[in-house]
Amino acid sequence: MRRHPSKQQIKVAADAAIFTVxxxxxxxxxxxxxxxxxxxxWALPGGLLGDRDTARSAVCRILEEQAGMTSCxxxxxxxxxxxxxxxxxxxxxxxxxxxxxxxxxxxxxxxPKYSDVRWWRADRLPPLAYDHKAQAAxxxxxxxxxxxRSNIAWSVLPRAFxxxxxxxVYEAILGRTLDKRNFRKKFLALGLAAPLGRKSSxxxxxxxxxxxxxxRAAGSL
Amino acid sequence: MRRHPSKQQIKVAADAAIFTVxxxxxxxxxxxxxxxxxxxxWALPGGLLGDRDTARSAVCRILEEQAGMTSCxxxxxxxxxxxxxxxxxxxxxxxxxxxxxxxxxxxxxxxPKYSDVRWWRADRLPPLAYDHKAQAAxxxxxxxxxxxRSNIAWSVLPRAFxxxxxxxVYEAILGRTLDKRNFRKKFLALGLAAPLGRKSSxxxxxxxxxxxxxxRAAGSL
DNA sequence: TCTACTTTGTGTACAGGTAACACTAACTAG
DNA sequence: CTAGTTAGTGTTACCTGTACACAAAGTAGA
Numbered sequence: 001m002r003r004h005p006s007k008q009q010i011k012v013a014a015d016a017a018i019f020t021v022x023x024x025x026x027x028x029x030x031x032x033x034x035x036x037x038x039x040x041x042w043a044l045p046g047g048l049l050g051d052r053d054t055a056r057s058a059v060c061r062i063l064e065e066q067a068g069m070t071s072c073x074x075x076x077x078x079x080x081x082x083x084x085x086x087x088x089x090x091x092x093x094x095x096x097x098x099x100x101x102x103x104x105x106x107x108x109x110x111x112p113k114y115s116d117v118r119w120w121r122a123d124r125l126p127p128l129a130y131d132h133k134a135q136a137a138x139x140x141x142x143x144x145x146x147x148x149r150s151n152i153a154w155s156v157l158p159r160a161f162x163x164x165x166x167x168x169v170y171e172a173i174l175g176r177t178l179d180k181r182n183f184r185k186k187f188l189a190l191g192l193a194a195p196l197g198r199k200s201s202x203x204x205x206x207x208x209x210x211x212x213x214x215x216r217a218a219g220s221l
Numbered sequence: 222m223r224r225h226p227s228k229q230q231i232k233v234a235a236d237a238a239i240f241t242v243x244x245x246x247x248x249x250x251x252x253x254x255x256x257x258x259x260x261x262x263w264a265l266p267g268g269l270l271g272d273r274d275t276a277r278s279a280v281c282r283i284l285e286e287q288a289g290m291t292s293c294x295x296x297x298x299x300x301x302x303x304x305x306x307x308x309x310x311x312x313x314x315x316x317x318x319x320x321x322x323x324x325x326x327x328x329x330x331x332x333p334k335y336s337d338v339r340w341w342r343a344d345r346l347p348p349l350a351y352d353h354k355a356q357a358a359x360x361x362x363x364x365x366x367x368x369x370r371s372n373i374a375w376s377v378l379p380r381a382f383x384x385x386x387x388x389x390v391y392e393a394i395l396g397r398t399l400d401k402r403n404f405r406k407k408f409l410a411l412g413l414a415a416p417l418g419r420k421s422s423x424x425x426x427x428x429x430x431x432x433x434x435x436x437r438a439a440g441s442l
Numbered sequence: 443t444c445t446a447c448t449t450t451g452t453g454t455a456c457a458g459g460t461a462a463c464a465c466t467a468a469c470t471a472g
Numbered sequence: 473c474t475a476g477t478t479a480g481t482g483t484t485a486c487c488t489g490t491a492c493a494c495a496a497a498g499t500a501g502a
Contacts, residue, residue, distance in 0.1 A: 009272050012231045012303075012314050051230050051312060055303045080301040080316045082233075082276045091272060093233050095301045095314070164479075181481070182461065204478045205468040385450075402452070403490065425449045426497040 013094040014055040015046030015132065016063060017078070017139030020103040021156050021172040025121055027103075028136060031066050032116035033129060037088050042120070043129035044136065046094065055095040067117045068109030074155040075099040076146075078139055086131045094130075098139035100155045100173075123175065147173055151192045154212040160196060162207035163187065234315040235276040236267030236353065237284060238299070238360035241324040242377050242393040246342050248324075249357060251349070252287050253337035258309050259350035263341070265357065267315065276316040288338045289330030295376040296320040297367075299360055307352045315351075319360035321376045321394075344396065368394055372413040375433040381417055383428035384408065 018029040030042040045066045049058045056075060063069040078096035086092065103119075110117040120126065122140060125133070146152055153169055167183045187193065193210040200206050239250040251263040266287045270279045277296060284290040299317040307313065324340075331338045341347065343361060346354070367373055374390055388404045408414065414431040421427050 008232050008269055010233045010270055011229050012233060048229055049231055049303075049314075052305060054305060055301065055314075077300060079298060080276065082270075082316065084273060084275060093270075093276075093314075093316070095303065162479085179461070179463085180479090181463085184480080186460085200469090201478090203470050204476085205470090205480085207479055383450085400491070401450090402492085405451080407489085421498090422449090424499050425447085426451085426499090428450055 010091045010093055012049045012055075013046055013092050014049060014053075014058040014062070014097060015044045015081075015094050015130075015135055016059045016075070016097040016099060017044055017136050018063070018067075018069070019098065019100050019122065019139075019143060019156075019173075020119065021169050022103045022119060024168055024172050026123070026140075026172045026175070027119035028122045028125070028140075029067060029069075029108075030118065030120050030126070030128070031110070031114045034113060034115050038129035040115075041129040042126045044132045048092075055097065059097050065111060066114060069101070069106050071106075072099060073101065074152055076142075078135070078142055081131055081135060083131060094135075096135045096139065098143055100143065100152050102156055102158075144174055151190075151212060151214070154192075157212075160199075160209040160211055162199060162209060164207060166193075166210070231312045231314055233270045233276075234267055234313050235270060235274075235279040235283065236265045236302075236315050236317050236351075236356055237280045237296070238265055238317070238319040238357050239284070239288075239290070240319065240321050240343065240360075240364060240377075240394075241340065242390050243324045243340060245389055245393050247344070247361075247393045247396070248340035249343045249346070249361075250288060250290075250329075251339065251341050251347075252331070252335045254350060255334060255336050261336075262350040263347045264350035265353045269313075276318065280318050286332060287335060290322070290327050292327075293320060294322065295373055297363075299356070299363055302352055302356060304352060315356075317356045317360065319364055321364065321373050323377050323379075365395055372411075372433055372435070375413075378433075381420075381430040381432055383420060383422075383430060385428060387414075387431070 020027050020029070029045060031045050033039060033041050033043050045059075045062055047058065047062045047066075049055060050061075053061070055077065059075060060072045063072060075097055076099070078098050080093060080095050082093045084091060086094070108117045108119075122136075125136060127133075128136065143152070147170065153166060153173075156169055157166060163184050166187060167178060167180065170183065171178055192212055192214075194213050196209045196211055198206050199209050241248050241250070250266060252266050254260060254262050254264055266280075266283055268279065268283045268287075270276060271282075274282070276298065280296060281293045284293060296318055297320070299319050301314060301316050303314045305312060307315070329338045329340075343357075346357060348354075349357065364373070368391065374387060377390055378387060384405050387408060388399060388401065391404065392399055413433055413435075415434050417430040417432055419427050420430050
């Protein structure tokens with residue numbers, strides 16, 4: 001082992017399933033490819049690692065290049081995807097990632113290398129390039145399973161938020177409605193959030209505002 | 222993305238944390254390295270992927286080469302380990318795996334490339350090469366967390382087994398004793414095992430024998 | 443053959459978490 | 473001041489996990 005023969009032809013890439021919540025719906029970020037053999041196809045943002053990249057730093061760089069997205073907050077590794085035929089142009093092993101980001105922190109912007117970037121509803125995806133359908137499905141499953149055990153939700157909520165906003169985010173991610181009283185009980189029992197003052201939204205009864213106690217706690221490998 | 226520059230210098234390896242249970246203790250398979258810079262150090266079995274290997278097939282091949290271990294039953298991917306400095310001789314991204322195997326199916330056998338192979342108690346590991354300490358720890362955590370949700374245990378139990386044997390395996394893996402009545406209740410409630418006839422072990426009251434209904438069910442990504 | 447020893451096999455009670463369920467309080471707009 | 477909308481609050485039933493003790497079945501050896 002570890003013979004380091006110079007003949008190995010495998011390349012290493014990183015892909016990212018980036019989620020956000022817009023309009024009460026879970027969305028995933030896709031880019032549209034220009035190059036063959038996937039011309040016109042949508043795909044997860046991704047690309048090859050530089051020699052000094054970690055997979056994580058590669059993802060951050062790629063997100064800026066391909067979508068104008070700065071600052072990766074929460075970003076976690078998903079799995080390695082290594083089917084030999086997954087890239088028709090050559091042997092590429094991809095390290096999949098997933099993240100949850102606030103929809104407002106940046107404006108999506110494409111580059112000449114791609115024809116488009118946009119959010120898609122996570123439950124209505126177009127056909128995807130490579131094995132990205134499987135990657136997106138695995139990422140969604142992990143996102144849902146981590147939601148209950150960690151404080152990922154902070155990355156898509158504003159600094160100060162109401163419990164109704166938090167509940168709406170959880171519902172969007174899980175894809176089902178939750179009971180209001182049970183949600184409040186459980187969410188507060190997790191001890192991740194602390195109350196502040198009050199709020200005066202455009203109309204109706206003001207709601208108490210909360211903030212997350214810390215911005216990094218459980219969840220990582 | 223996917224420019225396929227021929228200049229990328231990263232290589233792809235696969236490592237494996239192979240567990241078994243011997244004498245009521247959880248054991249992990251290590252090999253002893255001859256080559257610099259880890260001469261004399263113990264390490265997880267592993268090596269570079271061939272151009273047509275999947276990570277999984279590479280692990281199977283490597284286990285046969287490095288330890289004489291045939292037939293990989295249960296083998297699951299753990300994570301990609303991509304710290305640039307993890308291999309002092311060059312940039313290598315490793316795809317970690319873990320498995321649980323029966324201790325009796327083969328005789329361990331080393332090769333001229335390594336000075337030794339043997340089982341080590343999982344709670345008393347020697348210093349390891351590369352980032353294998355972290356890989357082994359992550360593998361153990363995953364093994365424990367999958368134990369409750371899947372039927373991995375079949376891979377270390379004989380075809381026909383008693384509930385006491387099963388309990389002993391679970392205790393070895395989890396590293397703590399379990400309550401007999403609770404274990405039997407839960408194990409049978411999982412519905413993975415079905416009863417057979419009876420047994421006459423060397424001494425004492427005979428125990429009912431069970432078998433697993435299927436040899437592949439839950440647990441995979 | 444009887445006794446001592448060892449292992450198998452079984453049920454219940456309590457604690458904690460999850461899921462279902464409806465009404466009053468506070469504010470805005472007209 | 474009324475109608476409309478959202479915020480906020482407790483209790484009950486159920487399920488899961490955990491703690492705990494004793495009788496039954498066989499072997500080995502006196």
